[in-house]
Amino acid sequence: MGEKILMKGNEAIGEAAIRVGCHFYFGYPITPQSELAAYMSKKLPKIKNAAFIQAESEIIAINMVYGAASTGARTMTSSSSTGISLKQEGISFIACAELPCVIVNMQRGGPGLGSIQPGQADYFQATKGGGHGDYHLIVLAPSSVQELVDLTMDAFDLADKYTNPAMILGDGLIGQMMESVEFKERKKIDLPDKKGWILTGCKGRKKYCIVPFNMDPYEMEKVNFKIQEKYNKLKEREVRYEAVNLDNADLIIVAYGTVARIAKTVIQNAKSEGINIGLIRPITLFPFPESIIAEASKKVNKFLVVEMSLGQMVEDVKLAVNGKAEINFYGRVGGVVPTQSEILNEIKKYLK
Amino acid sequence: MLERMIISGFGGQGIMLMGRLLAYAAMLEGKNVAWMPSYGPEMRGGTANCTVLISKEEIGSPIVSHPKTLIAMNQPSLDKFEPNVNEDGLIILNDSLIERKLSRNDVNVIRIPADDIADKLGNSRAANMVVLGAYVKKSGVVKMETIFKALEKALTGRNQKLMDINKKALKQGAELVKQ
Structure with a gap:
């Protein structure tokens, strides 16, 4: 140990x-x-x-x-x-x-x-x-x-x-x-x-049944x-999440797993260009951390959801935000992993 | 980020092992490490590459699109990754199998006749260790002593008898690098 x-x-x-x-x-x-x-x-x-x-x-x-x-x-x-x-x-x-x-x-x-x-x-x-x-x-x-x-x-x-x-x-x-x-x-x-x-x-006790019907x-x-x-x-x-740099963020990325790691590098690269990015990383996907996302949307009005899908978790983010902030999406699929520079370019589009 | 590298060559040249030894040694020295193999429908004799990241801070993205260092053990590896190496980055190449000159002139290059040296040492399969030795000396990212320790972990059972030749190869590689 x-x-x-x-x-x-x-x-x-x-x-x-x-x-x-x-x-x-x-x-x-x-x-x-x-x-x-x-x-x-x-x-x-x-x-x-x-x-x-x-x-x-x-x-x-x-x-x-x-x-x-x-x-x-x-x-x-x-x-x-x-x-x-x-x-x-x-x-x-x-x-x-x-x-x-x-x-x-x-x-x-x-x-x-x-x-x-x-x-x-x-x-x-x-x-x-x-x-x-x-x-x-x-x-x-x-x-x-x-x-x-x-x-x-x-x-x-x-x-x-x-x-x-x-x-x-x-x-x-x-x-x-x-x-x-x-x-x-x-x-x-x-x-x-x-x-x-x-x-x-069940020798010596009442019998139990496990049935799916x-x-x-x-x-x-x-x-x-x-x-x-x-x-x-x-x-x-049991809701769990990691929140990084949410205070004063110009935009918040929501991403999980591998993509969330890439997002952390994006945050650092963005900082060196004077852009302040936050991250909400759901650790439990069910139950989904909707409260923190809803809370964050009161202070930050731009979100970017990044996934290796064409838009799945983004639906849960939209439900959590409930129209209170702008939700954007970026995804790569089929086995392609999004790079940090791709994501940063995407962010810049929404911060113009 | 202390290191962000790609190691590439033929399947069978011990590419993955080079990366793993380096990652293991850096971990022993208290750094954060990540090692990623290229994986796909690979076959024996095909190309193989891995990435190694070493950092004092948390490692974010494990994807290395622009390495600080490239180790190219054969010609196709150099062709594939040379254009992506960072400006002022380092390319260590296996001179025994790569004849062409670099197309880049904004990077540092070290040419190591790894197969020839390994042959002289009596085991051509130690070419990877010759190059790793050169890299360790040049970069100073980890101590040679720690690579030896990592090697002891990696070479167990019937492979233990290969310890000496591997250590010799590492040392010979290091000697080829000045500074």
Whole structure:
């Protein structure tokens, strides 16, 4: 603990997961996140009663997660964009059955098979449900390898706390990148006891059922209300963001993950040209940090949302600002990463 | 930003390792580092490159479009990245595999006959370490001692026997650089 090590993003996720007791990983390889599966395949077989399985498809992998989560075990799967699409039915089932698990999406360029370079065009899929029915994932968006570690650990706690699947939404760049990381000692937090629902054999006790349905619509409606209540609590308690240089900013960039890092360099470059830029970086994409954005829009009247998509998170920013400020958008897609000079040029257009 | 560099060559020349050693050494010296491989539908013998950023401050964008330093281990790498190097930047090139002159005259250049030196040392695969040695001496971004430490971390198991040749190659490279 405490020692700095140089690690690739994808491998750092694996190490973080194992350190918080995730002993079950099910996946199917896909660039640019295969190092995570490879890491788990090396480490998990050395741990007693742990399992790594390369499933025959993404669909099987997510259903293995469903099964393992039903027993109360910490479990994870990972993929990239097109592979995450295949998992959507399973994810909807897990959300309905109210089971905790962690799903990692290291996004690549889309749509379709797309490209293997970084992307952020799965924002809608990640934050608005993704599969069918009214549900949300808890969505965390790391922007450094250290944050991949910290947020992966937090994702397991949040999933357990709210008995809801959590997603790490990264991209190929942050997964492939190496940075120094520290596996810090974690504070003990109180998590709900799983004993009341986990399937461990019903000898000597009442039987439990974990099902993703109820044939009585009124009962099914109650299931929906119950799940919705958790999302309200998430919005009240778990919103996270980073705010940089908001005071006296001429314009505020809203960006997450890899793009937010690039934005930080933009802020520095702009400063040397006498332009004052702020940044709001959502760390939780669901729940979305709408209050800070709304608050900032009272003081700064120009925003630029930058994404590796053609405009997805920008919709949530518009909802938060609610017409009180000018919202502009800049995006690159298909695996193209926007550069700092491109973004600065874009900013200058709006500050004329 | 202390360093913002691109290292480029053929797959198999140990390009990624050069970058990783440098990043690791800089981390050991307490700096912030980021290392990024080029990744794509790569194949053996194809081109490979990585970027290394070293800074005392938080590293923002990991994208290096205009490097301060370019290490070109073969001709296609020089062709691809030479135009983007910062004015007054540094290009270290592998003279054994690059015959042409630079087109730029506003950058510093060091030519290292890396393959020839490595051959003489008895292992042509150490050419990358010859160039890394030259870079470390020239830039002073990290100490040679720390590169040795990083090397000890990187060469484990059956590769440990390669420690000596790698150290020799690093030292020889450094000796070629004056100042």
